Amino acid sequence: SQTIHQWPATxxxxxxxxxxxxxxxxxxxxxxxxxxxxxxxRGLQLLFxxxxxxxxxxxxxxxxxxxxxxxxxxILSSKKLLxxxxxxxxxxxxxxxxxxxxxxxxxxxxx
Amino acid sequence: GEDVEQSLFLSVREGDSSVINCTYTDSSSTYLYWYKxxxxxxxxxxxxxFSNMDMKQDQRLTVLLNKKDKHLSLRIxxxxxxxxAIYFCAENTGFQxxxxxxxxxxxxxP
Numbered sequence: 001s002q003t004i005h006q007w008p009a010t011x012x013x014x015x016x017x018x019x020x021x022x023x024x025x026x027x028x029x030x031x032x033x034x035x036x037x038x039x040x041x042r043g044l045q046l047l048f049x050x051x052x053x054x055x056x057x058x059x060x061x062x063x064x065x066x067x068x069x070x071x072x073x074x075i076l077s078s079k080k081l082l083x084x085x086x087x088x089x090x091x092x093x094x095x096x097x098x099x100x101x102x103x104x105x106x107x108x109x110x111x
Numbered sequence: 112g113e114d115v116e117q118s119l120f121l122s123v124r125e126g127d128s129s130v131i132n133c134t135y136t137d138s139s140s141t142y143l144y145w146y147k148x149x150x151x152x153x154x155x156x157x158x159x160x161f162s163n164m165d166m167k168q169d170q171r172l173t174v175l176l177n178k179k180d181k182h183l184s185l186r187i188x189x190x191x192x193x194x195x196a197i198y199f200c201a202e203n204t205g206f207q208x209x210x211x212x213x214x215x216x217x218x219x220x221p
Binding site: 092 | 154155159201208211212
């Protein structure tokens with residue numbers, strides 16, 4: 001069966017520090033991968049998605065970037081965090097479109 | 112662009128039925144979904160409906176789809192305190208992406 005992992009689960013970082021969040025999927029190959037951000041009490045905002053290795057689509061201009069160095073690995077990064085980057089970051093995967101399955105999320109607090 | 116709209120909050124008593132409503136944007140959406148998010152957790156797929164269906168029932172869950180009005184609803188029968196969560200509807204508009212609603216917070220009181 002397929003599983004999706006995210007780490008870390010929780011992260012507290014100072015403003016201006018770098019960021020690296022990791023998402024990996026097991027039990028499937030060539031998935032579509034997604035990064036979402038959920039601000040407190042708000043809905044989901046799609047940040048990036050990838051349909052293959054090295055292929056990244058950005059949905060909104062921002063302080064973040066994404067990379068997909070391996071088929072089942074998706075990384076969310078920042079060179080310098082802002083206060084507004086705080087939120088709950090969710091990774092999701094789908095077997096080539098249609099239903100998306102979500103990871104457990106990473107809670108990021110920027111101070 | 113247009114948003115997928117949901118009411119923000121719903122409060123029911125344990126044992127009652129809950130109905131969560133959603134208005135989506137794209138009449139050509141092929142699949143429509145309901146996800147549940149418990150506090151501090153990711154989203155859990157509850158159910159989905161294909162656009163050529165009007166209704167789908169899965170145990171305590173009933174999904175109704177009105178394509179003419181672009182209206183989707185989720186009915187939870189015999190609501191339990193464990194059903195307290197945020198519920199998101201989502202539509203598949205193609206292009207490998209889902210568009211999510213704003214979420215409805217369901218509070219079930221004993």
